[in-house]
Amino acid sequence: MAKLVFLWDNFGPLHADRCDAVAEYFGRKHQVVGIELASRSKVYDWVPESGSRFQKVTLVEGRSVEEISGFQLFRKTLRACLSMGRNAHFFICHYQAPPIFLCAVVLRMMGRRVYAIGCSKFDDYARDLRREVAKSFLYLPYNGGIASGIRSTDYMRFLGIAVERVKSPYNAVSLARIRKMAGVPPAPEGVPFAERHFTIVARLVAKKNLSMALKAFALYCAQTANPRSLHLFGTGPLEAQLREQAQADGIAVWVHFRGFQQTQEVSEAYGRSLAVLLPSIEEQFGNVVPEAMGMGLPVILSDNCGARDLLIRSGVNGFVIEPDNPEGMAYFMKLIAEDEQLWRRLAKSAREFAELSDSPRFAEAVAALIGEMKG
Numbered sequence: 526m527a528k529l530v531f532l533w534d535n536f537g538p539l540h541a542d543r544c545d546a547v548a549e550y551f552g553r554k555h556q557v558v559g560i561e562l563a564s565r566s567k568v569y570d571w572v573p574e575s576g577s578r579f580q581k582v583t584l585v586e587g588r589s590v591e592e593i594s595g596f597q598l599f600r601k602t603l604r605a606c607l608s609m610g611r612n613a614h615f616f617i618c619h620y621q622a623p624p625i626f627l628c629a630v631v632l633r634m635m636g637r638r639v640y641a642i643g644c645s646k647f648d649d650y651a652r653d654l655r656r657e658v659a660k661s662f663l664y665l666p667y668n669g670g671i672a673s674g675i676r677s678t679d680y681m682r683f684l685g686i687a688v689e690r691v692k693s694p695y696n697a698v699s700l701a702r703i704r705k706m707a708g709v710p711p712a713p714e715g716v717p718f719a720e721r722h723f724t725i726v727a728r729l730v731a732k733k734n735l736s737m738a739l740k741a742f743a744l745y746c747a748q749t750a751n752p753r754s755l756h757l758f759g760t761g762p763l764e765a766q767l768r769e770q771a772q773a774d775g776i777a778v779w780v781h782f783r784g785f786q787q788t789q790e791v792s793e794a795y796g797r798s799l800a801v802l803l804p805s806i807e808e809q810f811g812n813v814v815p816e817a818m819g820m821g822l823p824v825i826l827s828d829n830c831g832a833r834d835l836l837i838r839s840g841v842n843g844f845v846i847e848p849d850n851p852e853g854m855a856y857f858m859k860l861i862a863e864d865e866q867l868w869r870r871l872a873k874s875a876r877e878f879a880e881l882s883d884s885p886r887f888a889e890a891v892a893a894l895i896g897e898m899k900g
Contacts, residue, residue, distance in 0.1 A: 527612035529891065530558045531642075532602070534590045534619055535566040538788045539812055541576035542699035542884040548578035550888035551897075558582060560605055562598065565589045568728070570760075570785050590622075599624035606632055614638045614895055616671065620663050629666035639666055640894055644673035644695050644809040646831055647680045661685045669894050671695045671887070673810045674834035692894050694835060696810040697887035700819035700879055706792035712821030712872040718865045721799035722754040723858065724817075726791055729761030732807040734827065736763075736770060737851050741804070743774040744855035745862070752779055753862050755802075756794060760785045795820040799868065800861050805830055806848050815882035818842065823871035825857050835881055842874035 529547055533540050536559060548557040557579035564573055567589045575581045584601040585593055606615060606628060615632055619625045620641050632639050641664060661684045664670075669690035672678040677695070682688045709715040723742070727733040735757070746752040757767075757780065764782065771777040783794075795801075801817035803826040814824050814832035824843040826833055839845040844857040861868050880886075892898045 526554070526556055527614065528556045528558055528609045529895075530560060530606065530609050530613050530615045532560040532562070532606075532615065532617045532619075532625075534562045535564070535569070536561045536574045536581060537566070537569055538574050538702070539696070539698055541574035541579075542702060543697055543887045544579040544581075545576045546697070546699065546884035546888040547891050548576075550885065550892060550899075554897075556580070558609060560584065560602070562602065563588050563590045563593060567591055572787055595624050598622075599627050603628045603631055606637075607635075611636070614640065616640045616642050616891065617667075618642050620667070621660065626663050626666070633666040633668075638668050638895070641667045641670040641681065641686070642695050643670070643681070644677050644831055645680055646676040646809060647683060648676065648829070649807050649809055657684075671890050671894065673831050676834055677809070677831055690894070692890035694882050694886055694890065696812055696815065696832070697882050697884045698812065698815045698819065699884040700815075703788075703792050703795065703816050703819045706789050707796035707820055708793060709796040711796075711819065711876055712798075713869040714821075716797050718799075718868060721797060722756055723800055723802060723862075724756050724758070724794055724798040724822075725802050726758045726794075726813040726816075727803065727805075728759050729757075729763040729767060731763065732805055733759075734804045734806045734848050735767055737848065738802055738804050738854070739767060739770050739774065739776070739780070741802075741851035741854035741858065742780070743776045744851055745858040746776050746779060748855065748859055749862070753799060754779045754781060756781045756783055756798075758783045758786050758791055758794065792816070792820070795822060798822050800825060800843070800858070802854070802858075803827065803830055803832075804846065804848055804854060808832075815879055818875040818879035819883075821872040821876045823861060823868065823875055825854060825861075832882075836878050838874075838878070842871055842878050 544559045559581045561583045563585045664684045670681045673695045771780040800823045808830040810831040827848040846853045
C-alpha cells in the first residue's frame with residue numbers, strides 16, 4: 526500500500542475536503558496522509574480540520590509557520606516525509622518557501638515522486654522576468670502538478686512543468702458538506718427569492734477591492750426603492766475604513782459587517798443569499814466561488830479571479846466585470862435582484878457548473894497524475 530501525502534502549512538475545511546475525497550476515491554488501495562506544518566494560521570482563524578478518512582500529522586503545535594525557524598521547519602518536514610516510505614507520492618504546496626524547496630529536492634534525489642500544487646497565475650500581479658527565471662528553478666524537483674484552471678495551468682507550464690503533467694482542479698470543495706451545513710436546499714429552491722440578500726465572503730484587505738464593491742452597492746441602492754441588504758463576512762485592517770465609507774455613502778443601514786465566521790455560519794448565509802460578489806484586484810482563485818455555486822448562487826466577480834476560468838460563464842451562471850467598474854457591477858446586481866426568472870436560470874446553471882470543482886474532481890486529478898484513473 527503506497528501513501529499519498531498532501532502537505533500544506535495549515536489545514537482548513539477545504540484541505541480536509543480534498544484529502545477525504547482522495548481517500549474515498551482510492552479506498553483501501555492507498556493510505557492518505559495530510560502533513561500540516563503548523564496548527565495555527567496567521568491569515569485564517571478557522572477551526573483546525575482533521576477530516577474523517579485520512580490521517581493528519583501536525584508538525585508544530587500552537588504556532589504558525591511564520592513563527593518557526595527555517596531549519597526547524599526543514600528538519601521536521603523532511604523527517605515526516607521520509608517516514609512515509611519509499612513508495613509514497615508527495616503533493617506539496619508552498620514551493621517558494623526555502624525549507625519546502627529543499628525537502629522537495631531531497632525527496633526527488635531519493636527517488637520519491639513529488640508534485641506541486643498551487644493556484645497562482647501569471648497575471649496575479651506585475652511579474653519581473655529575472656524573478657520568474659529564478660522561480661523556475663524552484664520547480665525543478667517536481668514530477669508534475671495540480672493547478673486550478675487555464676491560467677494557473679499555463680503559469681505552471683511557464684515555470685517548467687510539461688503541460689501534460691499538469692492536472693486540475695486544485696481548488697475543490699465538498700459540495701455535500703456545504704449543502705449539509707447550509708441546512709436548506711440550494712437555490713433556486715429553499716429561501717424565497719424576495720427574502721434573499723447579497724453576500725461577500727473575503728478578508729478585509731486591499732486586494733479584495735471591497736471599497737469598489739461598496740461603491741457598486743451604493744449605486745445599486747440609488748437605483749431601487751427597496752434595496753436588498755449586503756452581508757459582508759470577514760475581518761481585516763480595512764474594516765474601519767469600509768464602515769466609514771458605508772456611512773458616508775448613506776448605505777450603512779443595508780450593509781451588515783458579520784466579522785469572521787466559521788464555515789458553518791458562512792454556509793448558512795449562502796442558503797439565504799441571492800448572489801455572491803467577488804470584485805478582487807488580485808485573486809489566484811477564489812474558494813468562495815465553488816462554495817457559493819454549490820448552493821446555487823450566481824456570482825458577480827472580476828476577471829482577475831482565477832475561478833472565472835473554470836466556473837463562470839457570464840450571463841449563464843453569473844457575470845464577469847472589470848475590477849474598476851462599479852457601474853457595471855451595480856447594473857448586474859440590480860438585474861439579478863429584480864428579475865426572478867433570470868435569477869432562477871442563473872441559479873440552476875450555477876449548481877451544474879459547481880460540479881466541476883466538487884472535491885471528487887481533485888481526487889481524479891491526483892489519480893491522473895499517478896496514472897491510476899478509474900475506468
